[in-house]
Amino acid sequence: MALKPVLGKLGSKRVVLASASPRRQEILCNVGLRFEVVPSWFKETLEKSSFATPYKYAIETAKQKALEVANRMHVKHLRTPDIVIGADTIVTVDEHILEKPVDKQDAYRMLSRLSGKEHSVFTGVAIVHCNSKDNRLETEVTDFYEETKVKFADLSEELLWEYIHSGEPMDKAGGYGIQALGGMLVEYVHGDFLNVVGFPLNHFCKKLVELYYPPPKHTLHHIKHDSIPSVETFENLSDEESDSSSPIQYKDAIKMDRSKPHSSGGVCSPGSSNIIKPNCMVPVENRNRVMENPDKFPSKIVELLDGFRASKALFVASKLKVFNLLKNKGVLQSVDVANTINASVCGTERLLDACAALGLLEKTIQGYSNTDSANTYLASDSEDSLHGYIIHSNDHLWPLFTHLESAVKEGTMQNYRAFGKKSENLFQDSYYQSMEVKQRFMAAMHSIAKLTAKDVVTAFDLSQFRSACDLGGCTGALANELVQKYPNLKVTVFDLPEVIANVSHFQPVGQHTAPVTFTSGDFFKDNLPAADLYILSRILHDWTDEKIHVLLSKISAACKPGCGLLLSEMVLDDEKKNRSTALLQSLNMLVQTEGKERSGSEYQSLLEHHGFTSVKIRLTGSLLDAIFCTKC
Numbered sequence: 001m002a003l004k005p006v007l008g009k010l011g012s013k014r015v016v017l018a019s020a021s022p023r024r025q026e027i028l029c030n031v032g033l034r035f036e037v038v039p040s041w042f043k044e045t046l047e048k049s050s051f052a053t054p055y056k057y058a059i060e061t062a063k064q065k066a067l068e069v070a071n072r073m074h075v076k077h078l079r080t081p082d083i084v085i086g087a088d089t090i091v092t093v094d095e096h097i098l099e100k101p102v103d104k105q106d107a108y109r110m111l112s113r114l115s116g117k118e119h120s121v122f123t124g125v126a127i128v129h130c131n132s133k134d135n136r137l138e139t140e141v142t143d144f145y146e147e148t149k150v151k152f153a154d155l156s157e158e159l160l161w162e163y164i165h166s167g168e169p170m171d172k173a174g175g176y177g178i179q180a181l182g183g184m185l186v187e188y189v190h191g192d193f194l195n196v197v198g199f200p201l202n203h204f205c206k207k208l209v210e211l212y213y214p215p216p217k218h219t220l221h222h223i224k225h226d227s228i229p230s231v232e233t234f235e236n237l238s239d240e241e242s243d244s245s246s247p248i249q250y251k252d253a254i255k256m257d258r259s260k261p262h263s264s265g266g267v268c269s270p271g272s273s274n275i276i277k278p279n280c281m282v283p284v285e286n287r288n289r290v291m292e293n294p295d296k297f298p299s300k301i302v303e304l305l306d307g308f309r310a311s312k313a314l315f316v317a318s319k320l321k322v323f324n325l326l327k328n329k330g331v332l333q334s335v336d337v338a339n340t341i342n343a344s345v346c347g348t349e350r351l352l353d354a355c356a357a358l359g360l361l362e363k364t365i366q367g368y369s370n371t372d373s374a375n376t377y378l379a380s381d382s383e384d385s386l387h388g389y390i391i392h393s394n395d396h397l398w399p400l401f402t403h404l405e406s407a408v409k410e411g412t413m414q415n416y417r418a419f420g421k422k423s424e425n426l427f428q429d430s431y432y433q434s435m436e437v438k439q440r441f442m443a444a445m446h447s448i449a450k451l452t453a454k455d456v457v458t459a460f461d462l463s464q465f466r467s468a469c470d471l472g473g474c475t476g477a478l479a480n481e482l483v484q485k486y487p488n489l490k491v492t493v494f495d496l497p498e499v500i501a502n503v504s505h506f507q508p509v510g511q512h513t514a515p516v517t518f519t520s521g522d523f524f525k526d527n528l529p530a531a532d533l534y535i536l537s538r539i540l541h542d543w544t545d546e547k548i549h550v551l552l553s554k555i556s557a558a559c560k561p562g563c564g565l566l567l568s569e570m571v572l573d574d575e576k577k578n579r580s581t582a583l584l585q586s587l588n589m590l591v592q593t594e595g596k597e598r599s600g601s602e603y604q605s606l607l608e609h610h611g612f613t614s615v616k617i618r619l620t621g622s623l624l625d626a627i628f629c630t631k632c
């Protein structure tokens, strides 16, 4: 197994590790794999007795962890990952399965069982390949497990309790960490050490080799038809030739002889020239494209080149209310759409075709119709509509982004270049100068807040708080989600008077929880309403560190010990290299504000500076992450 090519096959893919385990992150990071971390919300509660063997239980749990993340990212992110990796480590001794101890007594029970004996450590791993087709998530799961035998020395009571009081056992399967203090308890290890730590790296790489480099069978079938030029099909290719970007369909891929016109071995029609028909099995990424050797075809770059066209097609279709029309009418021909939206037939048809190819619409012989996700997210009257944010992106962010080059050169916002107005007072000058711009901005913030609010309010247990104040809480979307989840919580939204004057038509109808209260004021200048939980959602990223210090010191002064502070922002990884959505959002902040996106440790140090401790960060897998801390 050559080292680099194995993991290199994943280099161009969006890989997600569905695990909160810092050890798994470290093991994979250390070998240079690039991935995002989205911890799974799958509860490890499968009925153990229903599995014939312990490893089947570990594999199934790993699979469910990975599938939960794949589904969540597909639904919420609108961007499906290519590969999701899940893992689950368990310890078995005397036919018992041990997972992580729930408390110290439980750790004691586990460790005393292991004392003086050999036990097995199983890690189940699931590699889930994802593909979004017609907005549906298709998954292909490859799983395996690894077993390592570990023998513990005899452990005295004193040693056991000393170890338990170190705190190390609590988040570890079997109640010990072999890589740290727990290593001192171990007499021998038979098998893969990293498997015990939480991830069987060697077996994982072997699986990748199996998936991406199947062994050569030296079978080339030459298919000849009188009317079809001779082609070669292959079942296996050497490394250089192989399109291993999609292991799932690898076996059915087609090799192209560039010197001749080609077909697909009898599946495509003879006259198909070099267009690959959809019913020909080709590697997923190259479907609908002229066949190239994928290792030489810069598909990622081409995708990026196309990115702005795809965004603009979405923006224009939204602006022209195509999705509203199709939601109401069901199926329409392009001419009917063109007539209703008052546009040319030829232009409308191309727009509709592009939207269909992008998976936003369905196209059949009867005409065009919305996909489920267009009905849910793109029609402006839908409960979860992103229409407001799309229009804001088109009318406000797009002009700003056309000046990205100047923003990068000058390091400043581009509001003047884009809109001819200096933004000395950011919100007043940029967003609240006219009723139209203000309503557009509020609708944008409302749609993003609605999309992300559930993830944010459920990221931490906030049940101990009785009153909360959402600073800059705009339309109250997050506040409304909070009172749904915590009906005993009284929530005040504090925002500028211009905003508060316009919140009424964003309020939910028929909500049965206590209403949210709105109070106007400027959090930089005015006294903050009293509360025992303060919330800053998408606020800190607007400002410089200096201004953040001003705001945090005000909040800190208003907080009694034990008060909480909940932030929601896109959190960058510490090295600022992995989370492209968040890094692009940081460019977004550059063109329009004084602020930027920050990493978890940057937020932590800002918060700790103002006496907030126990800073916890939860990556939600959605568009906003959550950070929670308490005033000490």
Ligand SMILES: O=c1[nH]cc([C@@H]2O[C@H](COP(=O)(O)OP(=O)(O)OP(=O)(O)O)[C@@H](O)[C@H]2O)c(=O)[nH]1
Binding pocket: 018, 019, 020, 021, 022, 023, 024, 039, 040, 044, 065, 087, 088, 089, 090, 100, 171, 172, 173, 176, 177, 178, 179, 182, 196, 197, 198, 199
């Ligand atoms: O010697 C060691 N043995 C085990 C570990 C760590 O134990 C946990 C096992 O728990 P699990 O597989 O359920 O994984 P979680 O941490 O809960 O994260 P997920 O989000 O993936 O469920 C694992 O972290 C091992 O690394 C150890 O550190 N040393």
